[in-house]
Amino acid sequence: MMETSDLSSLLGLLCPMFVLVDEQGQITSVGPTLQKLRPEQPMQGQGFLDLFELVRPRSITTTAALLSLAGAKLHLKLRDEPRTALKGLVAPLPGNKGAIINLSFGISILDAVRDYALTSADFSGTDLAIELLYLVEAKSAAMEASRSLNLRLQGAMLAAEEQAFTDMLTGLKNRRAMDVLLGHMASGNAPFALMHLDLDFFKSVNDRLGHAAGDFVLQQAARIMEEETRSDDMVARVGGDEFVIIIKGLIDQKVLCSIAGRLIDRLREPTIFESETCKVSASVGIALSTQFSTLKAAEILKAADQALYDAKRSGRSRYSFFSPTAGSITDPPSLQGSPQPRPGISGQ
Structure with missing residues (x-):
């Protein structure tokens, strides 16, 4: 035996x-x-x-x-x-x-696969279990490939969505992103402030030094606006030299004056592009969500735009609050700093 x-x-x-x-x-x-x-x-x-x-x-x-x-x-x-x-x-x-x-x-x-990690090597070459293991392994490989593909597709979709909502020159959000957030904020109950900011004398930089210099000025302005706002706030470039800042949960005018004042002070500081001095300033119009009984996105945008127009009409390089009853209110220069002359650059 x-x-x-x-x-x-x-x-x-x-x-x-x-x-x-x-x-x-x-x-x-x-x-x-x-x-x-x-x-x-x-x-x-x-x-x-x-x-x-x-x-x-x-x-x-x-x-x-x-x-x-x-x-x-x-x-x-x-x-x-x-x-x-x-x-x-x-x-x-x-x-x-x-x-x-x-x-x-x-x-x-x-x-066998889940609890013990057995493979085809653990069975006889004629065992039907091998065929089943091949199927399980093939299914696992296919599922892993599918998960990997889904992750890549999700990443591509997120990247495409991000690109669709981003201003490619400055890296800020664009008009589309601003419209989405503003619509959401307008339909909610949380208070917020909206600043409409326009660069004064920007056209003169473009005309005198060219669009490369203008692009550089816009990028520096975007950086300053991001530095002077919180990560939860939105800074968006909505036009050539126009920006909108949505400041969530803040309607205190004293604090908003401080923010607008810092923005104006920093944006009026000259910047150097290829040995050339670029000088701009900023005018800011401010509207509060609490100023409207029934808030619509278009209304607060229009109100901030009106306040911005009044700031420019009052001498530029200043900010103005929208007033539903008496028109916009522009703080006196003593609270903001006097507009600075721009030697060699004509106003707009």
Whole structure:
């Protein structure tokens, strides 16, 4: 008769999820793949019925009854967690020397992959489990490729949306983004202020030094406006040299005066482009959401534009608040700083 070690080696090749038990039901050898289900718990030397619970047939509770089931199919579960379900086939050895229990077709392929990371290398080359594993692996690869593609598509969509709402010259939000946020703010209950800012004497920079200088001035102005506002506020370029700032949750006129004053002071500071001095200033019109009983986006934009017009008419380089009853209110120059002359640059 074949030696036990030789039999175990042969079974390991043909059905690597085998269990070899003696006549007392003690495990004398176990297939390498089956042992992977409990890598820290050697099965050899333990009782088969101590490791495995028979689900069907339920009447089998002894080793003798188990060994009598020649050719019978068993439904089993491991007794400890995870309680993987298995199916087995009993093949008694000659001379009542025990039995071979083949579990090769018994494990769920999903359990094999999820709980034990088994691969095709863990099964016999003729085992149907290999075909199922190939399908599972192919499905996993396809799902991973699909997830990767979806992530790339989502990233591309986000990038496209961001680009659609961004002014490419300054990096600020554009008119479309401003319209979306302003519509949302106008329909909500949270108070906010809207500043309409226009660069004074900007056309003179373009005419004297060219559009490259004008672009540089716009970029510097955008940087200043972002530095003087909070991250939750929106700064948008809505025209050539026109900007809108939406300041969320703030309607305190004293604070708004301070913000507008800092913007005007910093924007009137000369900038240097290719050794040439560029001088502009800024006029600001301010409207508050609380000035309207029924707020519409177009109304507050119009109000801020009217206040901006009054600031320009009053001498530029200043700010003005919209007043629903008395027209716009422009603070005196003593509160803002007097408009600065622009030597060598004509006004607009």
